[in-house]
Amino acid sequence: MSTTTWFELSAARDTLTPETERDRRRRRILVLCAPFLVLAAVAAFVPLATMIRMSVSADRFANVGFSVSAWRTLATDPLYRRVAVNTLWFAAATSAVSVTLGVAVSHAFAKYSLPFERVLVSVVSFPIALPGIVVAFMVVALLGRQGLVTNAVAFFSGQGPIDLATATTVTGLFVGYVYSLLPRATMVLRGTYAEVNTDAEQAARALGADPLRTFYYVTLPEIRPGIVAASLLTFRTALAIFGTVLVLQGLNVATLQISQVLSVGYESQIAASIGLVYFAFILAVTFVGLRYTEADVIRR
Amino acid sequence: MVTVELDDIRKTYGDETAVEALDLTVADGEILGVVGPSGCGKTTTLRTIAGFETPTAGRVRFADEDVTHVSPERRNVGLVFQSYALFDNMSVLANVAFGPKMQGVEKAERRDRAVELLELLDIAELADRAPETLSGGQQQRVGLARALAIEPNILLLDEPMTGLDAKLKDRLRREIGSLLDELGVTALYVTHDQEEAMAMCDRIAVLNDGRLEQVGTPREIYESPANEFVAGFVGSANLLDAQLDDGTVDLGFTRLHAVTDDTSGDATVVVRPDDIAVGSGSIPVTIREYQYLGETTSAVGELPDGQQLRLRLNGTAEETTVGTTVSVAIDPDGVAVVDTA
Numbered sequence: 001m002s003t004t005t006w007f008e009l010s011a012a013r014d015t016l017t018p019e020t021e022r023d024r025r026r027r028r029i030l031v032l033c034a035p036f037l038v039l040a041a042v043a044a045f046v047p048l049a050t051m052i053r054m055s056v057s058a059d060r061f062a063n064v065g066f067s068v069s070a071w072r073t074l075a076t077d078p079l080y081r082r083v084a085v086n087t088l089w090f091a092a093a094t095s096a097v098s099v100t101l102g103v104a105v106s107h108a109f110a111k112y113s114l115p116f117e118r119v120l121v122s123v124v125s126f127p128i129a130l131p132g133i134v135v136a137f138m139v140v141a142l143l144g145r146q147g148l149v150t151n152a153v154a155f156f157s158g159q160g161p162i163d164l165a166t167a168t169t170v171t172g173l174f175v176g177y178v179y180s181l182l183p184r185a186t187m188v189l190r191g192t193y194a195e196v197n198t199d200a201e202q203a204a205r206a207l208g209a210d211p212l213r214t215f216y217y218v219t220l221p222e223i224r225p226g227i228v229a230a231s232l233l234t235f236r237t238a239l240a241i242f243g244t245v246l247v248l249q250g251l252n253v254a255t256l257q258i259s260q261v262l263s264v265g266y267e268s269q270i271a272a273s274i275g276l277v278y279f280a281f282i283l284a285v286t287f288v289g290l291r292y293t294e295a296d297v298i299r300r
Numbered sequence: 301m302v303t304v305e306l307d308d309i310r311k312t313y314g315d316e317t318a319v320e321a322l323d324l325t326v327a328d329g330e331i332l333g334v335v336g337p338s339g340c341g342k343t344t345t346l347r348t349i350a351g352f353e354t355p356t357a358g359r360v361r362f363a364d365e366d367v368t369h370v371s372p373e374r375r376n377v378g379l380v381f382q383s384y385a386l387f388d389n390m391s392v393l394a395n396v397a398f399g400p401k402m403q404g405v406e407k408a409e410r411r412d413r414a415v416e417l418l419e420l421l422d423i424a425e426l427a428d429r430a431p432e433t434l435s436g437g438q439q440q441r442v443g444l445a446r447a448l449a450i451e452p453n454i455l456l457l458d459e460p461m462t463g464l465d466a467k468l469k470d471r472l473r474r475e476i477g478s479l480l481d482e483l484g485v486t487a488l489y490v491t492h493d494q495e496e497a498m499a500m501c502d503r504i505a506v507l508n509d510g511r512l513e514q515v516g517t518p519r520e521i522y523e524s525p526a527n528e529f530v531a532g533f534v535g536s537a538n539l540l541d542a543q544l545d546d547g548t549v550d551l552g553f554t555r556l557h558a559v560t561d562d563t564s565g566d567a568t569v570v571v572r573p574d575d576i577a578v579g580s581g582s583i584p585v586t587i588r589e590y591q592y593l594g595e596t597t598s599a600v601g602e603l604p605d606g607q608q609l610r611l612r613l614n615g616t617a618e619e620t621t622v623g624t625t626v627s628v629a630i631d632p633d634g635v636a637v638v639d640t641a
Binding site for chain 1: 350351352371372373374375376377378379381383385386387388389398399402403443446447449450456
C-alpha cells in the first residue's frame with residue numbers, strides 16, 4: 001500500500017471516528033452535505049450522463065450506436081438559432097424590467113412608511129409561489145378575449161376585443177414572465193436595501209443632492225451587488241419558465257421547443273442536445289454570477 | 301454662515317413627543333453644544349435643522365428666512381456623523397468634492413477647494429485613498445472636510461467623536477475646535493459627552509425629555525445650573541437640602557454665608573466636589589466608598605445628618621480608607637441654589 005493511499009485511509013478513518021475538533025468539523029460537514037450529494041448523484045449527475053449518451057444515440061427510442069446528427073441539426077438549422085435568440089433576448093429583457101421594477105418597489109419599502117405595508121409585501125411576494133400555468137391563466141383573464149383590460153380598452157376605443165387581445169402574443173407572455181420574476185427580484189433587493197448606509201444618503205442630501213442624484217451617486221453603488229444577484233436569479237429563472245409559455249405560447253423559446261420535439265416525433269436526441277446546451281449555459285452563468293455577486297469584485 | 305433660530309419647535313411621533321416648545325438660537329459664528337441623556341431630543345433637533353424632520357409645530361429660520369418646509373438639499377447645511385457616513389465608492393478627494401459638484405462648481409475649482417480643505421485638516425496625503433482604508437480619526441476628518449466644502453450655513457455635528465479612543469478624541473477635539481473658531485463656522489454640536497461640549501462650545505443647551513432645561517456658557521451651566529437636572533447632568537454634583545435665611549444657607553450641619561437672591565425658605569442647593577476642601581474645616585464626613593482614578597480619587601462620604609456627599613481626595617487618598625472620618629469645608633462661593641420651595 002502506497003504512502004498516499006495509507007494517508008487517505010487514515011484521514012477517512014479520522015473523519016468517521018474523530019478525536020480532534022478538526023475531524024469532528026469534517027464529519028459535521030460530511031453529514032450536512034451527504035443528502036445533497038446523494039440527491040445530486042441521483043437527480044442530476046446520472047440523468048446528465050444519460051442525456052449525453054442520448055444526444056449522440058443513433059436511435060430515438062434506445063441509446064444505441066453513435067450519431068452527431070442531433071448536434072449538427074442544432075448547429076445548422078435556422079429554427080434552433082431562432083429559438084436560442086428568442087430564449088436569450090426574452091429572458092434578458094424580462095429580467096431587466098423585473099429588476100428595474102424590483103429596485104423601485106424595494107426602494108419604496110425601504111425608504112418610506114407605506115400604509116398597509118404587510119399587505120403590500122404579501123401582494124408583491126405571493127406570485128413567487130404560483131405555478132406558471134396559473135400565472136398564464138391570470139394573463140388570459142387580464143389580456144385575453146374576455147380579459148378585463150382588453151374589454152375596457154375595447155369599450156373606450158370602440159374596437160373588437162378579438163383584435164385587442166394580447167394574452168397569447170409576446171406582450172402577454174412578457175407580462176406573465178415579469179409577474180413571476182418581480183417577486184424574486186424584490187426578495188433579493190429588499191435584503192440588499194437593508195444594508196444601505198442611510199447616513200451616507202442623508203449626507204448626500206445635505207450636500208445638495210436631490211433624491212434622484214442621491215440614488216444615482218450613493219444608493220445605486222451600494223445596491224449594485226443586489227442588482228447583479230437579482231439579475232442573475234431572474235435571468236436563470238426566465239430561461240427555465242415553462243408552464244406560462246406552454247399556455248400562452250407567444251414566442252418559441254427553448255423550454256417550449258424541448259416540449260415540442262418530444263411530443264411531436266419524440267426526437268430524444270435533439271431534446272437531449274438542447275437540454276445539455278441549456279445545462280452548460282446555466283452553469284456558466286452561475287459561475288460568472290457567483291464571481292460578480294461578491295461586493296469586493298464589484299467595487300473594483 | 302448665518303444665525304439659525306428654532307422658534308417654539310414641537311415634534312411628535314404619534315403619541316410620543318420628541319421635542320416640546322423648543323426655542324433655541326445659534327448665533328452667527330457660534331458653536332452651540334446640545335447635551336442631554338439618550339432620547340432627550342438632541343438628534344431630533346439636529347435633524348429638524350437639517351430638514352430631515354418637519355416639526356409638528358414651530359418655525360426654523362436661517363438668517364430670518366423661514367426654511368421650515370425647505371427640503372434638506374436646499375438648506376446648505378454640513379452634516380458630520382458619528383458613523384462618518386463617507387461614500388465608500390468614491391476616493392477621499394471625490395468625497396470632499398461631492399458637495400461642490402452638486403452645487404455646480406466647475407471641476408477644477410471643486411478640486412482646488414477639496415485639496416485646500418484636506419490640507420487644512422492635515423490629510424492631503426490621503427486624497428486618493430478609499431475611505432474604508434482609513435482609521436476612524438482620518439475618516440472623521442474627511443467627513444468634516446466634506447461638510448465644510450459646501451461653505452454651509454450651519455455645520456451640524458452629531459456625536460462626531462463617539463467611537464474614537466480617548467487620546468485621539470482629545471487631539472481631534474482641540475484641532476476641530478480651533479479650526480471651527482478660525483473659520484468662524486456656525487455649528488450645532490450634539491454630544492452626550494458634557495466634557496466634550498464644555499471644551500468645544502461657546503454655549504451649551506441642556507435638553508431633557510424633549511425640553512430645554514438651560515442654555516448658557518459652559519461656566520454658567522456648570523456654576524449656576526438652572527435646576528436639579530442640569531446640576532446633576534453636567535459634572536458631578538451634591539444636591540443638598542437647605543434652609544435659606546437672609547443670604548445665609550443653613551445646611552443643618554453647617555451655616556454658610558452664600559450669595560443668593562432667594563432670601564428665605566426651604567431650598568435645594570448644589571455643591572460641586574471641587575468646592576469642598578478635604579482636610580480643612582469643621583464638617584465631619586465619614587468615607588463610605590472611594591475610587592482611585594489616577595489623577596484624583598473620587599469618594600462618597602456621609603454627613604452627620606445622613607446625607608451623602610461626593611468628594612475629591614486630591615493627595616489624601618493614601619491615608620484615607622472606608623470608615624475614616626475626614627473634616628471638610630464648603631466654599632460658600634461654590635454654593636448655588638437650584639430649587640426653592
